[in-house]
Amino acid sequence: MTLLKRGLSRRRVLQTGVAGIIGTGVAPLMFTKGAWAQEFCNNPSGDTVTFGLNLPLTGAYAEEGADEQKAYELAVQHLNGEGDGGLISVLTPTALKGNGILGKKVAFVTSDSQTKADVARAGATRMIERDGAIMVTGGSSSAEAIAVQGLCQEMGVIFMAGLTHSNDTTGKDKRRYGFRHFFNAYQSGIGLGPVLGQEYGTDRRAYHLTADYTWGWTQEESMKAATEALGWQTVEAVRTPLGAADFSQYLTPVLNSGADVLILNHYGNDMVNSLTQAVQFGMRDRQANGKNFEIVVPLFSELMAKGAGANIKGIYGTSNWHWNLQDPGTIAFTKSFGAAYGAPPSQAAHTAYVQALLYADACERAGTFYPPEVIKALEGHEFDGMGNGPTLYRAEDHQCIKNVLVVQGNDNPTSEYDVLNIVQEVPRDTVAYDPTIFGGDLGPAEPAPMC
Amino acid sequence: MFEVIFLQFLNGLDKGAAYALIALGLTLVFGTLGVVNFAHGALFMLGAFCAVLFRQFVTLETVTLDPEKLSPWGAPLEIREPLVQAWFGDFGAVLVNYSVPASIIITIPIMLLVGIGLERGIIKHFYKRPHAEQILVTFGLAIVAQELIKSFFGPNPIPQPMPSDLRGAADIGAFLGMQANVITYPIWRLIYFLFSFVIIGGVFAFLQFTTFGMVVRAGMADRETVGLLGINIDRRFTIMFGLAAVVAGMAGVMYTPLLPPNYHIGMDFLVLSFVVVVVGGMGSLPGAVAAGFLLGILQSFASMTQVKALIPGIDQIIIYLVAVVILLVLPRGLFGRRGVMEA
Numbered sequence: 054m055t056l057l058k059r060g061l062s063r064r065r066v067l068q069t070g071v072a073g074i075i076g077t078g079v080a081p082l083m084f085t086k087g088a089w090a091q092e093f094c095n096n097p098s099g100d101t102v103t104f105g106l107n108l109p110l111t112g113a114y115a116e117e118g119a120d121e122q123k124a125y126e127l128a129v130q131h132l133n134g135e136g137d138g139g140l141i142s143v144l145t146p147t148a149l150k151g152n153g154i155l156g157k158k159v160a161f162v163t164s165d166s167q168t169k170a171d172v173a174r175a176g177a178t179r180m181i182e183r184d185g186a187i188m189v190t191g192g193s194s195s196a197e198a199i200a201v202q203g204l205c206q207e208m209g210v211i212f213m214a215g216l217t218h219s220n221d222t223t224g225k226d227k228r229r230y231g232f233r234h235f236f237n238a239y240q241s242g243i244g245l246g247p248v249l250g251q252e253y254g255t256d257r258r259a260y261h262l263t264a265d266y267t268w269g270w271t272q273e274e275s276m277k278a279a280t281e282a283l284g285w286q287t288v289e290a291v292r293t294p295l296g297a298a299d300f301s302q303y304l305t306p307v308l309n310s311g312a313d314v315l316i317l318n319h320y321g322n323d324m325v326n327s328l329t330q331a332v333q334f335g336m337r338d339r340q341a342n343g344k345n346f347e348i349v350v351p352l353f354s355e356l357m358a359k360g361a362g363a364n365i366k367g368i369y370g371t372s373n374w375h376w377n378l379q380d381p382g383t384i385a386f387t388k389s390f391g392a393a394y395g396a397p398p399s400q401a402a403h404t405a406y407v408q409a410l411l412y413a414d415a416c417e418r419a420g421t422f423y424p425p426e427v428i429k430a431l432e433g434h435e436f437d438g439m440g441n442g443p444t445l446y447r448a449e450d451h452q453c454i455k456n457v458l459v460v461q462g463n464d465n466p467t468s469e470y471d472v473l474n475i476v477q478e479v480p481r482d483t484v485a486y487d488p489t490i491f492g493g494d495l496g497p498a499e500p501a502p503m504c
Numbered sequence: 505m506f507e508v509i510f511l512q513f514l515n516g517l518d519k520g521a522a523y524a525l526i527a528l529g530l531t532l533v534f535g536t537l538g539v540v541n542f543a544h545g546a547l548f549m550l551g552a553f554c555a556v557l558f559r560q561f562v563t564l565e566t567v568t569l570d571p572e573k574l575s576p577w578g579a580p581l582e583i584r585e586p587l588v589q590a591w592f593g594d595f596g597a598v599l600v601n602y603s604v605p606a607s608i609i610i611t612i613p614i615m616l617l618v619g620i621g622l623e624r625g626i627i628k629h630f631y632k633r634p635h636a637e638q639i640l641v642t643f644g645l646a647i648v649a650q651e652l653i654k655s656f657f658g659p660n661p662i663p664q665p666m667p668s669d670l671r672g673a674a675d676i677g678a679f680l681g682m683q684a685n686v687i688t689y690p691i692w693r694l695i696y697f698l699f700s701f702v703i704i705g706g707v708f709a710f711l712q713f714t715t716f717g718m719v720v721r722a723g724m725a726d727r728e729t730v731g732l733l734g735i736n737i738d739r740r741f742t743i744m745f746g747l748a749a750v751v752a753g754m755a756g757v758m759y760t761p762l763l764p765p766n767y768h769i770g771m772d773f774l775v776l777s778f779v780v781v782v783v784g785g786m787g788s789l790p791g792a793v794a795a796g797f798l799l800g801i802l803q804s805f806a807s808m809t810q811v812k813a814l815i816p817g818i819d820q821i822i823i824y825l826v827a828v829v830i831l832l833v834l835p836r837g838l839f840g841r842r843g844v845m846e847a
Binding site for chain 2: 110111115116119289291294298299301302303305306308309322325326329330332333334335338339340360361362376377384387388389390391392395397468
């Protein structure tokens with residue numbers, strides 16, 4: 054009372070107290086419970102949440118990009134509760150409700166990466182900074198994936214990689230904000246090696262033509278390791294530029310090199326062109342070292358097989374997934390995609406669709422879009438029902454560990470889509486490996502400076 | 505080692521034939537009209553898409569649905585019947601098989617019309633403008649053509665199968681009396697080389713042995729004097745532009761089995777062709793042909809493992825490296841004439 058009499062009114066006391074609280078920094082803790090949820094890049098404030106689709110709609114991998122786009126559009130429909138729901142009903146466990154993500158409708162923006170890493174990075178930057186993308190996904194080239202996941206780490210935005218097969222993506226260039234559902238070159242080698250040994254024997258001489266960028270290098274390295282372990286010799290490994298179109302000058306030296314197997318470490322249009330031209334050079338009708346000359350394509354795609362036509366018949370390779378698997382997830386996705394677009398999905402479409410759903414599911418399980426929490430929800434997550442059997446999103450390198458398919462070009466296709474036969478489903482325990490062998494460091498999960 | 509070098513040489517001839525054929529048309533336009541035509545690659549691309557269009561026409565199908573059988577995604581199975589075979593029987597099947605060479609029949613009139621239309625409609629307004637403006641307008645035309653093709657045919661390559669009888673490789677070694685199966689080369693690539701040879705020879709013969717050609721050559725040397733003689737040289741030059749478009753178009757058609765065409769195929773060849781023209785000498789037809797073969801052969805040899813082991817990456821830069829060296833030693837190119845593109 055004395056104090057009040059001296060001129061300190063109750064109002065003054067309250068004002069002073071509040072000022073003191075704010076001044077000592079207590080207020081932020083009192084009034085912002087869960088404040089971390091507000092302080093990250095592109096935290097969705099309205100009633101929608103935006104995915105950034107970074108797709109190679111032109112360039113060497115344009116076909117994959119176009120199919121990925123269809124898959125993402127389908128995934129967005131299903132997440133928003135439209136269509137037949139696709140894989141939401143078969144994913145186990147799942148927190149998805151078919152009402153968007155955390156009650157917000159999913160929207161998307163797209164960017165054509167032109168199958169170029171620099172364009173992909175610029176497109177991702179634009180989608181994050183201008184369009185407010187909460188998550189970036191897509192890509193059909195490892196160079197793109199590595200460039201974009203590096204950017205996403207800097208900006209604190211999760212990147213769910215599309216088709217990327219280089220060991221580096223979840224190896225030396227892995228990032229805390231980058232996640233890969235697709236398998237990798239090392240797993241291709243582990244899966245394909247024994248089948249090649251069984252079919253072509255252990256006394257073979259291999260010639261590699263390799264796309265000259267990160268994926269090609271790791272694919273070549275993995276195939277060399279797998280075939281040399283069988284007893285094969287590597288005659289030569291020649292690097293070819295991505296998008297070279299005419300490979301004839303690289304194919305002529307193969308003819309008299311002493312090799313009896315040509316391993317084409319190419320993908321997309323490069324694969325279609327190099328394989329078509331190799332067949333034109335008569336390599337499939339050739340004898341070398343007293344054996345039939347063989348061609349191997351370590352990474353197959355049904356889109357590629359379609360483009361290469363009859364040239365693909367009988368050729369061995371590996372695949373992440375194929376629409377004619379008979380598990381409930383594959384049947385559901387093939388039906389859903391086929392009904393929407395009149396054709397079965399490619400492996401690029403499948404991995405794109407699955408990635409979109411897995412991100413959404415992780416947000417639902419985390420109860421927030423806050424990236425470090427979503428990352429925690431994805432790391433070490435075990436799930437099933439997506440067409441690849443039981444799958445682990447490995448925490449150490451963000452690589453999905455699941456079954457790998459060894460496939461062969463179909464000799465007697467019944468339709469234009471019936472181009473590949475599944476030779477073997479290699480169990481995930483066989484293709485699992487020590488995550489430390491490729492080095493790299495995931496980096497921190499703490500929020501980056503606001504984008 | 506002889507086989508390796510021989511095959512690489514053959515591959516160089518094959519590549520060089522493609523470069524020479526495109527560069528020939530480019531030089532024809534530059535030599536007659538004085539126009540630096542950056543739309544020439546687009547003409548190559550349009551020719552390639554004439555083959556695509558023709559094949560799409562001859563492979564038109566009737567589609568009936570069989571409700572008894574379902575596809576894996578639950579839709580009724582489609583039963584497709586090719587229309588051309590229904591109409592023409594065995595001849596229809598032959599037409600489908602030989603769709604690429606047969607499409608030349610429609611390519612010639614289409615490309616002639618495109619060439620003449622382009623020259624009369626747009627390019628003639630730029631004869632007296634600086635070369636930089638010609639380059640800008642023709643480059644713009646090329647982009648428009650690309651986007652049009654992309655909107656009609658999509659961005660992806662469309663494979664064009666070669667005739668079944670011409671698939672596979674020819675045993676050249678055995679033909680030359682050497683060991684069998686040592687020197688083999690794709691039949692279609694040999695056909696492309698012969699085709700280029702015939703077209704190049706035909707263009708030279710046309711210019712050398714016909715009155716029309718003689719007038720055109722006179723016009724190339726001195727346009728004003730030929731005009732003063734009462735000859736409508738502009739009309740002849742317009743026809744030459746059309747002829748250049750036809751040459752580019754046919755080159756595009758025959759290249760489709762080797763490289764599935766997409767909207768960008770012309771641009772891929774354009775830069776190389778300009779290097780060929782500059783190395784050969786601006787406006788020189790023999791120069792364009794010689795430089796085409798020279799650079800094709802060098803590019804092929806530079807891709808050999810032994811050469812790449814000596815100079816890594818040489819296969820990527822050889823053409824430009826040689827161009828720099830030749831232009832340093834011979835600033836007008838191999839067969840360049842004084843006064844062409846010189847201030």
